Amino acid sequence: MNYPVWQLDFFGGGLLIALIAILHVYIAHFAIGGGLFLVLTEMKGYREGSQPILDYTRQHTKFFLLLTLVLGAMTGVGIWFTIALIAPAATSILIHNFVFGWAIEWVFFLGEIVAILIYYQTFGRMERRSHLLIGWLYFIFAWLSLFAINGIIGFMLTPGEWLATGNFWDGIFNPAFWPALFFRTFLCLMLAGLYGFLTSTGIKEEAFRLRMVRYCAAWLLAPFLLFLASAWWYVQALPEPQQAWIANFSPELAPFLTIFLWASVLLFLGGLLMVIRLPKTATRSLAVVLLLLGITYMGAFEYIREGSRRPFTLYGHIYANSILVKDLDAVQAKGILASAKWTDKEITAENRLLVGRQLFNIMCSPCHSVGGPMRDIKKMSAKYESVYAMEAEISGQGRLIRCMPPFVGNTQERHALASYIIEGLHGRKEQTTPPPQLSAPPLAPLPFDPERDGYVLLAWNSLGMHSISDADGTFSLMPPANDLFAQLVRRGPTPEVVTEGVVLSFRVEPGFEKPAAQVGFWKDLPALFGRSLPDNIGLSGQGLSGVMQLKQAGKSFVAEKVPVVPYPARGGYQPYPSFTIEARDKGTNTLLAATRMVAPVATEMGCKTCHGGGWRRGSTGISNAAAQDILTMHDRFHKTKLAAQAKAGKPVLCQSCHPDPMLNAPGKAGLLNLSASIHGFHANFLGGRGAEACALCHPSSPQGATRFHRGI
Numbered sequence: 001m002n003y004p005v006w007q008l009d010f011f012g013g014g015l016l017i018a019l020i021a022i023l024h025v026y027i028a029h030f031a032i033g034g035g036l037f038l039v040l041t042e043m044k045g046y047r048e049g050s051q052p053i054l055d056y057t058r059q060h061t062k063f064f065l066l067l068t069l070v071l072g073a074m075t076g077v078g079i080w081f082t083i084a085l086i087a088p089a090a091t092s093i094l095i096h097n098f099v100f101g102w103a104i105e106w107v108f109f110l111g112e113i114v115a116i117l118i119y120y121q122t123f124g125r126m127e128r129r130s131h132l133l134i135g136w137l138y139f140i141f142a143w144l145s146l147f148a149i150n151g152i153i154g155f156m157l158t159p160g161e162w163l164a165t166g167n168f169w170d171g172i173f174n175p176a177f178w179p180a181l182f183f184r185t186f187l188c189l190m191l192a193g194l195y196g197f198l199t200s201t202g203i204k205e206e207a208f209r210l211r212m213v214r215y216c217a218a219w220l221l222a223p224f225l226l227f228l229a230s231a232w233w234y235v236q237a238l239p240e241p242q243q244a245w246i247a248n249f250s251p252e253l254a255p256f257l258t259i260f261l262w263a264s265v266l267l268f269l270g271g272l273l274m275v276i277r278l279p280k281t282a283t284r285s286l287a288v289v290l291l292l293l294g295i296t297y298m299g300a301f302e303y304i305r306e307g308s309r310r311p312f313t314l315y316g317h318i319y320a321n322s323i324l325v326k327d328l329d330a331v332q333a334k335g336i337l338a339s340a341k342w343t344d345k346e347i348t349a350e351n352r353l354l355v356g357r358q359l360f361n362i363m364c365s366p367c368h369s370v371g372g373p374m375r376d377i378k379k380m381s382a383k384y385e386s387v388y389a390m391e392a393e394i395s396g397q398g399r400l401i402r403c404m405p406p407f408v409g410n411t412q413e414r415h416a417l418a419s420y421i422i423e424g425l426h427g428r429k430e431q432t433t434p435p436p437q438l439s440a441p442p443l444a445p446l447p448f449d450p451e452r453d454g455y456v457l458l459a460w461n462s463l464g465m466h467s468i469s470d471a472d473g474t475f476s477l478m479p480p481a482n483d484l485f486a487q488l489v490r491r492g493p494t495p496e497v498v499t500e501g502v503v504l505s506f507r508v509e510p511g512f513e514k515p516a517a518q519v520g521f522w523k524d525l526p527a528l529f530g531r532s533l534p535d536n537i538g539l540s541g542q543g544l545s546g547v548m549q550l551k552q553a554g555k556s557f558v559a560e561k562v563p564v565v566p567y568p569a570r571g572g573y574q575p576y577p578s579f580t581i582e583a584r585d586k587g588t589n590t591l592l593a594a595t596r597m598v599a600p601v602a603t604e605m606g607c608k609t610c611h612g613g614g615w616r617r618g619s620t621g622i623s624n625a626a627a628q629d630i631l632t633m634h635d636r637f638h639k640t641k642l643a644a645q646a647k648a649g650k651p652v653l654c655q656s657c658h659p660d661p662m663l664n665a666p667g668k669a670g671l672l673n674l675s676a677s678i679h680g681f682h683a684n685f686l687g688g689r690g691a692e693a694c695a696l697c698h699p700s701s702p703q704g705a706t707r708f709h710r711g712i
Contacts, residue, residue: 003088003322004342005361012365013374014306016082022299024075029298030195031068031112032142033188037196037219038064038119039135044215046128052208058123060199065120067195069113087366089322090313098152101172105148111141146184148172154180157309158238163316179233186227187298190267193219194294197274197287206280213274213283220271228264239315241402242308251636252403253307259300263293310367310403319405320366332408336362347412356420359413367404370425381421383612383629387430390418392610396685400637438705439572443509446580446596455498457593459486459581463662465600465708467699468565470616472520474627475642475652476528477674478662480521481539481561482599486548488557488583488592497555501586504557507545508599511568512577515544518567528653538563548581566601566620573620575602575699575706602706604699610685619705 008016038061045053083091095102115138122131151172155162162171196216203209235246245253270290274283309315318324323331331339336359337347343358344351360377368377384390391414398406407414422428448456462483469477484506488498516522516535526532529539537543540561548557566575576598583592603620611633613625622630631643631652642652654660658674659667667673672680686693691700699706 002341005365006085007361007365008086008372009370010372011369012372013367013369013376014086015369015372015374017079017086018299018303018374020075020078020082022295022302024072024079025302026191026295026298027068027072027075029184029188030191031064031072032139032146032185033190033192033219034064034068034195035112035116035135035139035142036189037192039132039139041215042132042135052205053212054124056200056203056212058120060196061116061120061123063199064195065116069116087313087320087322090318093314093318094152094156097166097168097171098155100168101148101152105145108141108145108148112138112145115141143185146188147181150181150184151177156314157242157305159315159317176234176237179230179237183227183230183234186223186230189223190220190227191294193217193221193271194267194291198291201280201284201287209280209283210277217271217274220274221268224268224271238308242315245308246304248639250307250403252310253304256300256303256307259296260304263297263300266293267297307403311398311405313366321363321405322366323405323408328406328408336409336413347416352416353420353424355413356416356418356424359409359417360420363405363407363409363417377421378425382426383610384422385428385609385612385614387415387418387422389610390422391415392685394418395687399684400681438576439568439570439574443578443596446594448595453593454491455583455593456489456491456495457486457504457581457583457595458489459484459579459595459597461485461597461599463600465575465602465699465706467602467605469605469622470519470521470565470603471622471624471627471630471651473524473649473651474622474624474646475631475654476521476524477605477654479528479539479561480515480519480563480565480601481663482564482601484548484559484562484579484581484597484599485554486557486581486583486595486597487555498583499550499552499555502583502592503586504548504581504583505546506548506559506562506579506581508562508564509578509580511570512564513544514569515563515565515567517569518565521563524651527650536563562599564599564601566603567617573603573618573705575604576600602699604704604706606696606701609696 038057041053041057041060045051045057115134119131119134119138122134126134151174154176155171155174158174158176160170160174161167162174193216196219197213200209200212200216203212235243238246246257267290270286270293274286274290278286311319312325313320313322316325319328327339337343337345337355340358340362343362344355347355364377368375368380370376371378381390381393384393394407394414394417397404407417409417423430462485466482467478468480469475471477486504486506488502488504490496490498514536522533522535533539533541538561542559542562544562544564546559548559550556551558562579564577564579566573566577568574568577578596578598580594580596582594584590585592603616603622605622607622607630608614608626611626611629613623613627613629615621616623628643628646631646634640635643646652654674655663655665655667657668658671658677659665660674662674665674671677682693682697686696695701695704698708700708
């Protein structure tokens, strides 16, 4: 945070570094393997007494020299230019800690330049032995450059003991030094064959062309198994979290791991195909395709290597936002603005968005573009409908989202950053809307005469407010299943609970008799619970009216899992439907007592706040878009495939994995119960916000449709 920020927007998030570095690395590896290719091919020409091979080698040398010394050198300078501007703090650390290493590498590079120039200019004119010696010197200098650079590049991902000692040699000979050196050496040899295809396919004489193309194919194919073995060794040398990232196909790296694996297969098969006698045009086209596939291969590898460092630029030492690990607590205590040198120091109503932009530049722009191809912040934050939701996402950084640094700002800075993203980039303004009105008040209680009535009928539900998920076709968090309880008491000097000789029945108020017309639960039943039920019949076999069963343990009658929903047939939303409970004499059917109870049920889960998609209907319900995003996030964090399962027509029952006493679901061993899992996960994003955070998911908001009350 001691340097100004190069504001790139579309080209942000490391795009410039990626474009320049991948091209440079692709050429640089060829500069090493290609050097060995030149001298061994020249020796092959002398050994076989073949002037055509020597002529080909000279032509290939010209191509080699122009590509490596011109484009390779230009992109090498370009890397220094871009990293110094985009990641100046990390670049400064690399320079100051490894200045001797850089000096050695530049000496080797100078030796390369001199050697290749002499090699090309004296080809066919210098004494054979001396010319080969120059060729060998070039390759040695080139490989020694790799030796030096490999240590510094490897240090960025696996600093090892350097974190404790700060010793130059601990940094150079880091845990990944040797596997990375072998990996890159074999890759250099393979690229020599790939580039060789480009020149050998241009040979006019067919027999000689086929011979040289097959020779180049041997360079590509011979090191392949050793290359893959060294890649495995390389992975084993990484820190354990990075190994897990790669082995488990982290969502951040999965596309590039897939490209790397498929490109390995395609390159090998392409090399085999080049061995076959093909028409010149086909061979030439295939050579170009393989060369392009090669740079894709290199790009995938470099992205995996770079991505494995996240959230660090130098693993374990400095975060991508240029905050040193050792300074994290100090910055968190002071705040970002007080610690940074190139920002406003106070946040006001007038400069809130400007400061938010400054915070974005420091904290986010090293990894995120604005409207660009590299982790576009506009695309990634599009689903967050409010500043509050964006703040929640920012709070989770570094907790569950381990590929991102923790947000170290105070609450004001967090609010300013979230405001810039939501209001500044998306143009959304906070809107206040009046609380929605309930479609109708609950029905009045039935009359009771304390002087003449001989019985009192008590009724209640056991769940309080029963929140159900109406994410039809996607998942079921809680089905419509309200438990109704009733107890008949005979009045007198010694009141008595009556359990024999009576029948207790229940029926829902008019308009709520057909919940299947309002929610898709019954269509999802076979996939969720493995069975079908008639419409409007609940999981226990109860409908919206019927006879209650006696539970001797509590001396009460119960109707279990009654499938009432808060959507009456007249339309609107009514989370307080009422039931009439009657107690009748079993023999005479005489009405002994009647009462009316409310069975609260809500669909006001505010998942849309953070998952997007809006409400399903009016101001309630989980929309398909929100439900699908929930499953997508679950897949991302837990390596499941629930989103694909739901899209295939198999909605997900959360209790199929997570234990839940509400449904008597045992779940899978080792997993948290459903409530603990949900609350524990969301606490990482919503901690420290009090009852306001609860109201995002539970129907208790004073501005909500339910408001956790019954007309009080």
